[in-house]
Every structure is written in C-alpha cells, then in structure tokens.
Amino acid sequence: MENGRAQFPFPYQPYNIQEQFMQALYSTLDQGKVGIFESPTGTGKSLSLICGALSWLTDYEENRRQEAAALLHDGEAALSTSTAQSSTSSSSAEPDWITDFVQKKAERDLVSKLKSCEDEEAFKLLQLSKEEQTEAQGDQEDEELIIAEYESDDESKTRSRYCGAEDDSDDDLVEEHVTKIYYCSRTHSQLAQFVHEVQKSPFSKDISLVTLGSRQHKTCHKSELNRNEKPHHEEGVKRKRGQAKSVCPYYKASALQQMRDDVLGTVHDIEQMLKLGRETHSCPYYATRLAVPPAQVTLPTLYSYFYLVVIIDEAHNLSDTLSCIHSAELSGAQLCRVHSQLTQYADRYKSRLKAKNLMYIKQILFVIEGLVRVLGGKVGQNPQSQTTQTGTEMLSINNFLFKAQIDNINLFKVLQRYFEKSLISRKLGGFVEKYAGLGVSLHTPSSSNKENRRTEGLNRYLQTLQSNQTDQQGSEAEKVLSASPMMQVEGFFMALTNSNSDGRVVVHRQGTLSESSVKFLLLNPAVHFAQVLKQCRAVIIAGGTMQPVSYIKSTKNKLSLCCHVIPPENILPLVLCSGPSGQELDFTFQNRDSPRMMDETGRILSNICNVVPGGVVCFFPSYEYSRRIVSHWEASGALTRLANKKKIFQEPKKANQVEQVLSEFSRCIQRCAVDAGGLSGALLFSVVGGKMSEGINFSDDLGRCVVMVGMPYPNIKSPELQEKMSYLDKHLIHSGGRSPGQALIENLCMKAVNQSIGRAIRHRGDYSSIVLCDRRYSRPATLSKLPAWIKDRTSTHTTFGPAFAALRKFFLEKKQKQV
Numbered sequence: 001m002e003n004g005r006a007q008f009p010f011p012y013q014p015y016n017i018q019e020q021f022m023q024a025l026y027s028t029l030d031q032g033k034v035g036i037f038e039s040p041t042g043t044g045k046s047l048s049l050i051c052g053a054l055s056w057l058t059d060y061e062e063n064r065r066q067e068a069a070a071l072l073h074d075g076e077a078a079l080s081t082s083t084a085q086s087s088t089s090s091s092s093a094e095p096d097w098i099t100d101f102v103q104k105k106a107e108r109d110l111v112s113k114l115k116s117c118e119d120e121e122a123f124k125l126l127q128l129s130k131e132e133q134t135e136a137q138g139d140q141e142d143e144e145l146i147i148a149e150y151e152s153d154d155e156s157k158t159r160s161r162y163c164g165a166e167d168d169s170d171d172d173l174v175e176e177h178v179t180k181i182y183y184c185s186r187t188h189s190q191l192a193q194f195v196h197e198v199q200k201s202p203f204s205k206d207i208s209l210v211t212l213g214s215r216q217h218k219t220c221h222k223s224e225l226n227r228n229e230k231p232h233h234e235e236g237v238k239r240k241r242g243q244a245k246s247v248c249p250y251y252k253a254s255a256l257q258q259m260r261d262d263v264l265g266t267v268h269d270i271e272q273m274l275k276l277g278r279e280t281h282s283c284p285y286y287a288t289r290l291a292v293p294p295a296q297v298t299l300p301t302l303y304s305y306f307y308l309v310v311i312i313d314e315a316h317n318l319s320d321t322l323s324c325i326h327s328a329e330l331s332g333a334q335l336c337r338v339h340s341q342l343t344q345y346a347d348r349y350k351s352r353l354k355a356k357n358l359m360y361i362k363q364i365l366f367v368i369e370g371l372v373r374v375l376g377g378k379v380g381q382n383p384q385s386q387t388t389q390t391g392t393e394m395l396s397i398n399n400f401l402f403k404a405q406i407d408n409i410n411l412f413k414v415l416q417r418y419f420e421k422s423l424i425s426r427k428l429g430g431f432v433e434k435y436a437g438l439g440v441s442l443h444t445p446s447s448s449n450k451e452n453r454r455t456e457g458l459n460r461y462l463q464t465l466q467s468n469q470t471d472q473q474g475s476e477a478e479k480v481l482s483a484s485p486m487m488q489v490e491g492f493f494m495a496l497t498n499s500n501s502d503g504r505v506v507v508h509r510q511g512t513l514s515e516s517s518v519k520f521l522l523l524n525p526a527v528h529f530a531q532v533l534k535q536c537r538a539v540i541i542a543g544g545t546m547q548p549v550s551y552i553k554s555t556k557n558k559l560s561l562c563c564h565v566i567p568p569e570n571i572l573p574l575v576l577c578s579g580p581s582g583q584e585l586d587f588t589f590q591n592r593d594s595p596r597m598m599d600e601t602g603r604i605l606s607n608i609c610n611v612v613p614g615g616v617v618c619f620f621p622s623y624e625y626s627r628r629i630v631s632h633w634e635a636s637g638a639l640t641r642l643a644n645k646k647k648i649f650q651e652p653k654k655a656n657q658v659e660q661v662l663s664e665f666s667r668c669i670q671r672c673a674v675d676a677g678g679l680s681g682a683l684l685f686s687v688v689g690g691k692m693s694e695g696i697n698f699s700d701d702l703g704r705c706v707v708m709v710g711m712p713y714p715n716i717k718s719p720e721l722q723e724k725m726s727y728l729d730k731h732l733i734h735s736g737g738r739s740p741g742q743a744l745i746e747n748l749c750m751k752a753v754n755q756s757i758g759r760a761i762r763h764r765g766d767y768s769s770i771v772l773c774d775r776r777y778s779r780p781a782t783l784s785k786l787p788a789w790i791k792d793r794t795s796t797h798t799t800f801g802p803a804f805a806a807l808r809k810f811f812l813e814k815k816q817k818q819v
Contacts, residue, residue, distance in 0.1 A: 022052035255282030377513035587710030602638035614701030
C-alpha cells in the first residue's frame with residue numbers, strides 16, 4: 001500500500017490543515033505508529049478523523065482483496081498444474097476416488113488459508129434461542145441467583161468450549177478477518193456527534209458502524225430499564241417470594257438477527273437504534289453485541305475496547321482516565337455491608353451450592369474481614385458505632401496484604417478468575433434486590449436471632465420513613481449503599497493483582513469505621529496502555545488541546561500538531577507580569593491572599609471590562625480562592641464597580657444548575673448587544689477544573705476575552721500526588737534540570753490551563769483575547785506547554801500599559817471591520 005494519499009473524499013472543500021491532518025493520519029495508520037494529533041476545536045477534527053481513517057481502511061481492505069485474489073489465482077494455477085501432471089503421469093496408477101480426494105483436500109486447504117477464523121454467529125444465535133425457550137418455560141425458584149458449578153482453569157482444559165461457561169461468549173464473537181477501527185470518546189453525546197459526522201461523510205453508505213452502550217442507554221423494555229434500580233421499600237415488602245421472572249419481549253433471536261442486519265446496513269446513533277428497536281420489536285443492546293464481529297467501525301465509551309486500529313478522541317485526560325479506571329476505593333460501611341449480604345447468601349443457598357463454591361465464598365469473606373481489620377474495625381457490628389484512630393497510611397501492595405493477613409490468598413486464581421467465571425457479583429446483586437425487606441438485611445445485622453430477622457424488614461421500613469423526614473442528603477447516601485457493593489469489592493480485588501511497584505494502597509481512618517476507607521492508587525497507567533499498543537496495529541490519540549504531550553512515551557510515537565483555521569489577527573494572547581499600579585502579579589500560595597494582590601486583580605478586570613464587548617470569562621485556581629477574592633471585592637467596592645460595567649455571574653457548585661447559569665449568561669449578552677444601555681455584556685467567574693472549564697462552548701460574543709488568574713497547580717500536600725511524584729523520580733530520567741515529579745506538577749497545571757483557555761475561538765470567523773495574569777507564564781518552559789496556535793502568537797508584557805493598549809486596539813479594529 002502507498003504510504004500516503006493525494007486526495008481524500010470530503011463532503012466539501014477541506015482546509016489546508018484538514019488535508020495535512022488526513023495525510024498525517026493516513027501515514028500513521030499505514031506505518032503502524034502511535035499518532036498524537038492536536039487539532040483545535042473549530043478545525044473539523046471529527047470529520048478529518050473520519051475521512052482520513054476510513055480512506056485508509058478502504059485502501060487496506062482493497063489491498064487485502066487483491067492479495068487474496070492473487071493468492072487464489074496462484075493456488076488454482078498450482079492445483080490445475082498438479083492435477084494435469086498427475087493425470088498424465090499416473091492416470092492408470094491411482095483410482096479416480098483418490099484423485100478426487102486429493103483435489104478436494106487441496107481446495108479445502110486453500111479456503112482455510114484465505115479465511116482462518118470460524119463463523120460463530122450461528123452458534124451465538126442458537127444459544128439465544130435456547131435461552132428464550134428456557135425462560136419461556138419459567139424459571140425454577142431462585143435458579144438465576146445460584147452460582148453455577150465452578151471449574152478452575154486446570155480442571156476445564158479438557159472440556160469443549162461449547163460445554164463451558166457462557167461468559168466466554170464475548171470472546172467467541174470476535175471475527176479476526178474483519179479489519180476493525182475502534183473509535184473511543186468520553187461520553188455518549190460525543191459519540192452521537194461523531195455518528196452524525198459519519199452520516200454526513202462520503203462513507204456513510206459504504207461503512208458498517210456499530211455504537212455500543214450500556215443497558216441503561218439501549219434497552220427498550222421499561223421493566224429492563226428499571227431492573228437495576230432499587231425498589232421502594234413498600235414494593236419490597238409486598239413482593240412475594242419466588243415470583244417468576246418475566247421474559248423481555250424484545251429478546252427474540254429472529255428479531256435480533258433482523259436488527260443486527262439493519263444496524264450493519266445503515267449508520268445509526270443510539271437514539272436511532274432505540275427507535276429501530278421499538279419498530280422491529282427487538283433489543284438494541286443485544287443486537288449491537290451481535291453486530292460487533294462483522295462491523296468495520298465500533299464506537300465504545302471510556303476507552304474500554306481495543307483492536308486493530310484504535311482512535312481515542314478527547315484524549316487530553318487519557319493518563320488520568322486510565323489511572324481512575326484501574327483504581328478503586330472501598331469504605332468501611334461498604335465492606336461490612338457486603339460481608340453481611342454474602343454471608344446471608346451463603347446461608348440461604350448452602351444446600352444448593354457446590355462445595356467448591358462455598359469454599360471460594362469463605363475465602364472472599366476472609367479477605368473482606370482482613371480489609372475491615374486494617375481499618376480498625378470488626379465485621380458483624382454496626383460500622384457507624386465503631387470508632388477508629390484518625391490518620392492516613394500509604395502502603396505498598398505487598399505490605400498491605402501482610403498487614404491485612406491475607407498474603408496467603410492467591411488473588412489471581414482464587415479471586416480474579418473466580419469473580420470472572422462465577423459472576424458472583426451479579427448473583428449477589430440480584431439476591432439483594434429480590435429479597436430486600438423479606439428477611440435479608442441490606443445492613444450489618446445487630447443480632448442474628450430469628451426473632452430479629454422476622455421484624456427486621458418492618459424496622460428498616462420505619463427507619464427509612466424517619467430518615468426521609470430528617471435529612472435528604474443522608475437518604476441519598478443511604479440509597480447508594482443500599483444495593484450490593486460487591487462490584488466495587490471485585491474492582492478493588494482486581495486492582496490488588498497489579499505489580500507491587502506500580503500501585504499503592506492508601507488507608508484513610510476517619511474516626512468511625514463507616515467513614516474510613518481503603519483506596520488503591522495506580523501509579524503507572526502505562527502498564528495497562530502498553531497492552532493496547534501490543535494488540536493494535538496503530539493507535540491514534542487526538543484532542544483539541546493535547547499539550548503538554550511529554551507524558552506519552554512510546555518508541556512508535558508520531559506527533560502531529562495542527563494549526564488553527566482562524567487567521568493570526570483573530571486571537572490576542574497576552575501575558576501580564578504586573579498590574580495597572582505596578583504591582584507584580586505573583587499568585588503563589590504565599591502571596592495570592594494579600595489584599596494588594598486581590599485589589600490589583602480587581603483593577604485588571606475593571607480595565608478589561610472597559611474595552612472588551614460581550615462576555616468575559618475569568619478563571620480562578622479553585623472554588624475557595626474564588627470565594628475569598630469575591631468576598632474581598634464586595635468589601636472594598638470593586639465588585640460594585642465591575643457590576644456597573646457587566647452583569648456578574650458565578651459558576652455554581654451543583655451540576656444541575658450549570659445550564660441555567662449559562663442560559664442566563666447568554667441571554668444577558670444578547671440583550672446588551674441589542675440595547676445600548678449602561679452594561680456592555682456579562683462577566684462570568686469560573687474555576688479551573690470546574691464544570692465550565694471543559695466541554696462548554698463560549699463562542700462569539702459569549703467569550704470575547706478569557707482571563708486566567710494565577711496558575712492552578714494541584715495540591716502538593718496530597719499523599720496520592722506525593723506518591724506519584726516519588727514514583728516518577730525513582731523510575732524516570734531527570735532532564736532539563738527538573739525532576740520527573742516536578743514536571744508532572746507543571747504538566748497537570750498547564751493541561752488545566754489549556755483546557756480553560758480553549759473555551760474561546762470555536763470556529764473560523766471567531767475572535768477572542770486571552771489574558772494570563774501571572775509573571776510565571778513568561779517563563780520559556782511554561783510558554784512551551786501552551787498549544788502551538790496560541791504559543792506562536794503570545795506576547796509578554798512586563799508593564800500593564802502596552803498590554804492594555806494592544807487589547808484596546810484589537811477590539812477597536814474588530815469593531816471597525818464589522819461596521
């Protein structure tokens with residue numbers, strides 16, 4: 001295949017930077033590299049990814065077809081030659097049936113060489129049909145809650161996979177002869193946006209694309225949607241034991257097969273698949289799982305699926321996401337709760353569980369008891385009444401296992417494989433959901449006598465009524481803990497199987513056992529990402545602001561930083577080293593709370609609001625500092641002076657209030673643009689790393705100026721961060737006079753800055769100014785971590801006068817052009 005392509009199918013005439021993006025992407029995929037692509041918002045990144053990647057996929061598949069055709073031609077020629085030779089040389093020596101057998105065997109060998117993997121779809125549909133018939137006949141009481149007979153790996157080697165456990169079915173679905181591209185993003189809304197871009201592209205009719213999602217997003221049947229929700233206590237009390245499990249009417253093999261073909265034939269997003277599922281009376285969740293093997297493009301979320309080619313969009317937080325996925329935390333209340341529930345499960349079904357299952361359950365209970373001991377408590381007692389010594393302790397994995405006295409347990413075989421094969425977390429969750437209020441305690445029982453068990457459901461119901469009247473927040477926390485925490489326990493156990501040097505266990509003791517917790521902290525996310533690099537031909541890491549990228553290390557790296565489509569005169573980045581009165585801007589932790597620094601910041605904002613039309617967004621390092629500086633301005637009168645020029649809005653702490661604040665902010669700016677009154681727009685106080693620093697669009701008049709107050713360094717006193725820094729200092733090479741731990745701190749800071757200032761400039765005709773208020777931004781090492789399209793146009797000013805003059809001139813020229 002060529003190592004490049006001259007032209008790419010595109011729905012319209014692409015920009016030059018889009019052509020460069022697609023050429024670099026094509027070359028990266030063709031060479032099997034790891035590509036890091038930074039393409040700012042407004043440059044058509046999604047469409048460039050689609051057209052570049054699908055052009056490569058089309059060429060790759062065509063090349064494979066040509067190779068297969070050539071192989072087939074050569075094989076047929078060799079077969080015909082050998083047949084002719086055998087017929088002339090030994091026509092009378094061998095019977096005809098031997099000749100026919102040899103010829104058919106050669107044909108079979110040729111076909112198996114062209115396509116090595118089996119077609120397993122029929123087997124999967126057969127299994128679905130059997131499950132339908134089984135459910136239609138009605139389930140035996142609690143049969144779905146019983147753990148199946150478990151066999152370890154050694155015991156099941158001789159068994160056929162058709163007789164094995166059903167949880168291997170997902171692995172059986174993979175068809176390796178289909179070249180796949182997995183496009184990953186962070187949210188379903190971003191995947192939906194990507195699907196809509198595919199539908200607009202020239203490839204919409206030729207590509208098979210499947211969007212994956214959870215049951216919550218892809219289930220049509222109302223009872224299935226509510227299946228994982230905790231029932232009300234009134235319903236739990238009224239529910240009868242042994243109630244037959246209803247069969248979902250959308251779970252039919254023939255309908256699933258039909259919907260699978262429809263999904264592969266036309267590109268659908270999740271909403272369109274739900275509509276199709278209702279029309280065809282089939283389940284989108286299971287239909288899309290059947291469609292994954294033959295699909296060419298698959299869209300999961302949370303960076304969770306990997307194959308031949310992986311494209312990870314919005315990947316600026318990739319390292320943090322990998323760390324969070326493979327980290328886990330358990331509270332003392334959760335540990336006591338799951339111990340109580342698992343004990344009751346084993347007691348109820350001990351006569352129906354195999355001896356090996358009971359043995360593994362006892363080992364799980366033993367490990368849970370060890371975790372509770374580390375926190376200073378005991379199982380079987382109320383965790384809220386057990387007091388513990390306060391403090392935080394950081395342990396290696398091995399030291400934690402020794403401290404918990406569970407070092408004699410084989411976590412890999414006993415826990416990891418057993419959890420995976422037995423599905424015990426799901427079984428226990430179904431058990432708790434079904435028998436809540438019927439003698440099965442969601443909490444740690446205070447006594448185990450039979451009389452208490454008879455009245456336990458009523459007592460808990462009365463306690464719930466009382467708690468609903470007293471504290472709504474407490475009831476919400478209770479709702480979270482009411483279901484089985486076994487999934488979280490399983491995640492923590494899996495985390496403990498990491499290498500001893502790659503993780504730490506943080507033990508937090510908060511005075512009571514219920515509030516204390518154990519947390520696994522992954523220090524080296526590269527270990528898990530290395531598995532992706534080994535399995536994939538190529539990996540594309542893309543985002544609007546990828547700088548700094550030094551945290552991504554690979555021998556296959558290929559960095560591509562795209563410029564912005566906006567002309568240079570449409571952006572004005574400024575670094576302010578001092579304010580109007582000459583006060584040096586040094587927002588270090590020691591200086592930022594001084595009244596002089598706060599007053600100077602108010603004067604800077606006042607001057608900016610005098611010349612900037614529309615909206616101004618001001619970012620502070622933290623919620624606490626935002627509260628303190630606004631309170632200081634209220635007392636000094638600076639806030640009143642700002643309010644006389646622009647209406648002031650503040651970022652809310654509650655996520656459900658963000659849309660309301662943004663709507664009012666937008667309407668205010670629109671009204672000020674029409675009415676020539678005293679206000680020139682609106683001023684929004686936001687927080688770096690908050691709800692408005694990522695994913696929010698401040699285009700056009702909503703964000704004519706973005707002000708960054710100080711540098712948002714993370715809390716250096718955090719035990720987790722200190723452990724990560726020491727880990728990096730120990731395992732990475734020092735460079736540039738800085739330790740790897742110090743580089744981590746600076747990278748975290750500048751990643752947050754880049755995300756915040758990237759809220760402005762959202763399309764080709766947009767324009768905005770960026771004001772960085774801190775002398776530390778003028779350092780060359782700091783400037784180098786800005787996005788290339790901002791860094792190249794940034795000017796540093798040691799005094800306020802020239803910077804203010806440049807700002808005034810910038811907006812005056814834009815106003816004259818509009819006239």
